[in-house]
Amino acid sequence: MTVHPHISVANIAEAFDAMHWRELNKVHLNASDIAPVMEMLAQNENIRVADIGESFEGRPIKRYSVGTGDKVILAWTQMHGDEPTATAAVLDWLQILTSAHALALSGLPADWMNQVTLYVVPMLNPDGAQRRTRVNGQGIDINRDAKALQSPEGRLLHDQVSELKPDIAFNLHDQNPYYTAGTSSNPATIAFLAPAYHEDKHVDGPRLRAKQLIAGMADVLGHYIPGCIARYDDTYSFRSFGDNIAATGASTILIESGAAKQDPNRQVARKMNVIALQSALEAFLNDTVNRYSLADYYRIPENREDGLCDMKLYNLTMGGDLPYLADISILIDGKNDTGTVGAIGDLRTINGFTNINGQGLKVLPEKGFEVDSPLTLNDETYLNLLKAGFSYFIDTQNQLSITTTMPVQVVATAPVATPLLPGAPAYFIVGDSHSNQPSAAVLNGRWHALG
Ligand SMILES: [Zn+2]
The missing domain is CATH 3.40.630.10 (Zn peptidases)
Structure with a gap:
């Protein structure tokens, strides 16, 4: 009592x-x-x-x-x-x-x-x-x-x-x-x-x-x-x-x-x-x-412990030719303002402060844009490249200048293609699970609709 x-x-x-x-x-x-x-x-x-x-x-x-x-x-x-x-x-x-x-x-x-x-x-x-x-x-x-x-x-x-x-x-x-x-x-x-x-x-x-x-x-x-x-x-x-x-x-x-x-x-x-x-x-x-x-x-x-995450995407389709369903949790470190992938899989025991239903959506393969000539990334050019499925930029010659206030993932050398894994920076593109048409981007752990 x-x-x-x-x-x-x-x-x-x-x-x-x-x-x-x-x-x-x-x-x-x-x-x-x-x-x-x-x-x-x-x-x-x-x-x-x-x-x-x-x-x-x-x-x-x-x-x-x-x-x-x-x-x-x-x-x-x-x-x-x-x-x-x-x-x-x-x-x-x-x-x-x-x-x-x-x-x-x-x-x-x-x-x-x-x-x-x-x-x-x-x-x-x-x-x-x-x-x-x-x-x-x-x-x-x-x-x-x-x-x-x-x-x-x-x-x-x-x-x-x-x-x-x-x-x-x-x-x-x-x-x-x-x-x-x-x-x-x-x-x-x-x-x-x-x-x-x-x-x-x-x-x-x-x-x-x-x-x-x-x-x-x-x-x-x-x-x-x-x-x-x-x-x-x-x-x-x-x-x-x-x-x-x-x-x-x-x-x-x-x-x-x-x-x-x-x-x-x-x-x-x-x-x-x-x-x-x-x-x-x-x-x-x-x-x-x-x-x-x-x-x-x-x-x-x-x-x-770990009962919550900042954002949870659930029931997403993942994988290329062998599709499967998974949930993804996103953690945001407020101190350093970095969003990372927390866990991937069955996350029914974890809730997000924000929860997004991923039914009918698919995580598209990570695709890097190779910057081979000077490029200014403003809101418009960035959005167009996101809509084309690019989730990060490979800038080996330091030719990228960024004016957009949206988060951008830049790498100095081309990475060997890797799947999205826990601990990775939370940058990826989500699209229609049938047409693969990009419809949203997760940028530094934040959800951006690509309307
Ligand atoms: Zn303490």
Whole structure:
């Protein structure tokens, strides 16, 4: 039986809508993106700021705190530099938590700041954020450095945990957009985990509390994003921070922000982070954690990998003289703006954010246009060549100039003819399965009708 939330998160959702930092609605965040907001929060009389160290390349890492109570909560974000969603969320949360108006609407006890001290480290990996990489300035994945502690950022997090001894630790990440909630076709917009602290996955008191808190957060979020909440696999990860911090007796909670439909900047997950964090804080301080059970935690569907793709073409005809039916998934790497073929075959267990019925359509053989004299590719000449079935250009003499804004695949040497394979750049022509007349082109993973 699902327990209904007893907290006033609806008001927090409204507070988020009114108060979130609009300038942080971006696909990526680095230190200079958040600096003005950090500066404004530092002026807030309820917020204390501590310089706790520097990144490998010398960028400052700051800790913001609210409250003076004995109960301790520690949250950190963006230890993977290319995972910024929760950074915006914790900065929103600090703003909301320290607004008298928002607080009056919340379900927190009036004296909550005397009960708890909340520490937040936004953007633990500013060097990675600068380059938009998962790893830090040493190329180290900080989240695999919990034992070796060779990264300054990892040492800093380790020291914070040792010094503050948090009751609850929030480890905030982003996950790839292709996870689904269980076997559904819904994106896992939020995935939770109470990490194991031992290979045998024991559940001690703090881990039980983490699972109960997660069950409560999932229940609350279910009102906003039903069917889009998942539970991450809890295989013990010896080198990871979450697992090691769970071993210190902190109720450790991993939150992964994921995709939602039509939401490239993950603003849905951002808002859900704020609501989840707030609901956990309220449950902790109001002593309502025990309203949820382990069974409630395990009822959250599993976070299923590769359940989604950016575009799925299904029931296409492929092959020349020996035709067969297949589906093709397309993955788009937003960071580098490259579309690649994900998988080919029976993809019934994979759904696309966009799905195109390929019945009556055929993937035409890859055909390269040899550029043997100067050629300017504008929209018109390009479209004509696509309609003639050319999916790429062989430009050995550097004679091609491109003015079209449509994606063009150019190779410097003629490739040996290859079939379309997973991992290849997603450029191909689709035509009528009987007449072979080209009718559409997939260019860098995007569908273009050739009307
Ligand atoms: Zn991560």
